[in-house]
Amino acid sequence: MSISDLKHALRKYEFPACAKEALIRIEQLLVGRAAPSTKQMDIAMDIIAEFVFCETDRRGGRRSVGISPLQELQLIDVICEYISACASETTKNTIFLSLFGGMESQRRLKVLSILASMAVSASSTPVLLAVGVWLQQMGCSSSQSLQLAENIIRDHFFLNTSNQMMLKSLANTAPQFVSNFITAVTELYMHDVQGTRKMPPRNLLEVITCWVYSNPTLCMSAQLNPAALPSGSIPMAAVTPLAGLVHWCALAPIYSGESTAPKLRFKERSNVEMADIQVPMKRIKLENDHIPKQGVPQKTVTEAELYTQLHLGVLHSLRAGRRTHGPPTAVNAQNLVGLTPHVQAYAHSLLKRGIKLQNDEKLQDCFDRIGQAVQVALANGCVYGNISNLLAALDTLPENRLLRIIIKTHQQTI
Template identity: 40%
Template sequence: MSGSSEVNLKQTLRKIEYPLCAQEALKKIGELLCSRTTNIKSMDLSLDLMAEFVFWEVDRRGNKRPHPLTPLAELELIEILFEYLSNIPNEATRNTLFLNLFSPITANIRLGVLSKLVSLAVGIPNSNILVCASTWMQQLGNTSISSCKLAESIVFDYIHLATKPEERLKTLPEIAPPFVANLLTAVAENYYVTKKDRKYPPDVLLSCITNWISENSTLCMAAQLRQAALPPGAIAMEATTPIAGLLKWCVLAPIYRQDQEIYSKLYLALLNSISEIPKSNPPRAINVQHLTAIVTPLVQYFRDLKSRDESKNLIITDVPLQLALDRFGQAIQIALSVNAVYGNLDELFNSLQNLPFNKLLSIVINRYNQNKVTVIIV
């Protein structure tokens, strides 16, 4: 597009009231980004159109607008985005537009619109937009700050505000399993994080997640089992599964005195999911570093016990600690049995040496060491 054509396009759009100008701008953005002759100039123009006419962030001179969109205008924009994206039949085209509208550079300032758009897609539900959101989370990183904020917003809308959330969300894994898998990974990052002001997942959320995974043993792997349709030349980012993050909840729940019944159910559902991972050509299901991260709070709890009692009696007889270690040891062994753990295993087992004695965990450690010796001898 020539310079004069760009000027004419912008002048034409400026004559249209908001949000109708956003509707027209989106059509042009789609042409620019999905054309066979897309170039840097087209990309730059599409970014300009988004900032000025879609998200109302800058004025005609490129200066930041002093006043953001009003709640009503934002609602109208979300409706326009929803209709526009929903009616694009080609998945790669939808993802291309979605990833550009909410790029890593602009994701933070547009997160409010994005969260409301995805929340609307969850409620209706709309699989087209949920697939876009899943691809977005995966490409930005489903444990990234932006993905975690999106997950927090969805939880707030449907767990804290909605009535009967379990009924409303029951079929979501059937509609968009990769989205749910990526959502679970981000949700897992939002709880059991720091010692100060530690947050625990609400019971309704725990129940919902437990039911999802219990009824669909492949759900945690869904984002890895389906390749997202990306723009030409884009590099697909590997999805982190929610297994390690949710295991962290189950392992640490006893030492933080959380209700054990629901965590026991979630834990069993996770073990079943891990055990059904195919042994031949297994996916990259659990990162060693994510398992190793669970060791640190266990060690801290152990040290706190030790500081209160110099003898080992309190540590050996501490039921919450031993339950946590039992769960951790069992999960590690099952994950290793299906070859679902990837990374430097020595790093994990070296860190396990810092934990107090636990019969099951010691068996797992000894078996690993014996297998290492056998491999070296052979």
Template identity: 40%
Template sequence: MSSSDAKHALRKLEFPFRAREALSRIEQLCTVHTGSHSHNSRQAELANDLITEFVFCEIDRRGSKRRKLTCIQELQLLEVLCDYLSYPGGNEAGRNAVFMFLFPGSHPNRSRLLVKLVSMAISTNNSPVLMATAILMQQLSCTSKFSLQLANGLVNDYFVLVPKSVDRLKELSKIAPLFTANFLTAVTEMYGCCYIDKNEGLEWKGPPVSLLEVITEWVSEQPNLCITALLVDLQPALPSGGIPMPAVTPYAGLFKWTVLSALYETDEKVCRLYEQLHLALLESLIDCIPSVSKRPEHIISAQHLAAIVPSILDTNYLKSDEQFHNAIDRLGQAVQLSLHTKSVYGNKQELLKQLEMLPINRLMNMVLNAHREAI
């Protein structure tokens, strides 16, 4: 069927039925390859045309902008997307290809809808939608602007605006482990130390306590959660010719939280949570090694660990000796266990050089002495 015929047939249908039919046609375009680059480019262009006009209704048949979907229409579209992605059988790679066309990361309004879609999927335990989202986050990078916007939207939905809904998330790590792991990697970028005013140095921005509680529970109960992205083979779920992007674990980001929290947090309950999370991360590193025994060194980036050092140094003059040495002790524990379990990849020599910039600390000196010659 030609492009004009496909559009003419879809225009005879009413919303949201035409959105569902359009998704099927888009999947056909995504799964049929001729080997001709120009032909595949035309297919991709038609797929985007169908999405713009018939799925999100962003333009009319003349190409003019249309009004935004009403709240009811948005809900209908979200239900269509959930049903489409979770329909039994079918071509998973084709559906994931469609999902990537739907949410390329360059449409603010679609990003807003994606947050609603994922929230709906979480509330209904729709693992196929969460899996498709996890793959998209990993392909675009879990630390990309797109993934951070998604993570921020979910944090607002579940931990800020409606904190009573947090209980729904406690089982998320079992229902959708890859999504949870990639969400963790994204959310660690949202909190920690940041410069509010260049003249006043770093300021601590900790995660909501309810989020910290859930994350601590996830990591404590599922030691392998943080390495999920390393264990899942994305190749079968990607379109033909798709290349899985390198996975990034949340270890360094979570260690950053636990280390820097020792410099800032004073609330006893919050301090205990960070202590529990720190211990859970250390135990997780030990427990997960058998699962990735072939390539354990790809778990934590040396660069990401080293990036914690400047944040400690920039706050030195503001903190007590006890706070300061507690932070260095935690970093020393993280580095020692990471190196001992051969979990670190990247420039380890540069990591040690950064650690040597820290003031004298007994535990850190032991770590440096133990690994200086071995690296």
């Protein structure tokens, strides 16, 4: 069937029926044994623009007015129904990436944001897994991915706390989505933007803490379960959220306004090659409260205590990220280097006020958490990239006994 005949057949349908029929035709064009030709890709993109998102008219010209809010909901329902009915992960991801991949259109991003938010509400695993693949292929730190993450946070993590149990269950039903979502979220907070510093909302912090603390392999999910991509496509490397979470936990003592929470104590072995947590995870006490065995933070705990629990979860995740075969993939050394300017700036502000660095408990907590995370990551072979540069950057930080031991030990092994 020629492109003109195909379009003529689709124009017999009203919206949203034309969108539903278009998805079937797009699958016929793009899914097969061999990678689709450039001509097939162009035809599919034309069909998507005219019959799915109604961005062009029958002559190919751009429409100034997009679909209405009602039509957006109808289209989302059509896409949800199609994605949920897909028996093949490859087919599902092929169509989903064709609809939303490589896009610069704010209209499509709006539709995707609503679709993703509704999928979170409904715990729609097929759609969430497709969104997870989209985040990875777009890059979790891309502007589109960050905008999508912000929309999901706005819809589910600011004021609404009644749906926490549903949100926490996503780590079991759609772990790849959750892992890539956390990676994007860590890019949104604890960064200085035009003199202001955004801290994660309390509800978001609680849910992420529960996700990470309860499942040590969650942060590696996108790497452990490679996406089923269309033939001929280039898979983007999955980036774990571990480096971003190390940033959060290390900077929390100096960035948050609360008093510091109890420290995690490490005992030093004679060879200083490994660092073990003194107390088993389930016996850690936060002031006078026990952390529940399931890792669910109690509503009465402070944010400082949540960051302590999150830090513990990150350490266990770093241990779970050990690679038995192949090079390390969990944490980029350069991302850890990015911590040092923030810590140095805080230390400099203390010196300007005449405060001795060794007397500032928040700064020392920050140093300890950096040291603990770096030691566990290096001891378990989780770090890739220029480790020498990482150790040199840590060596520029003010004096801290744990950091000095770790730096000296690993400089001798490189």
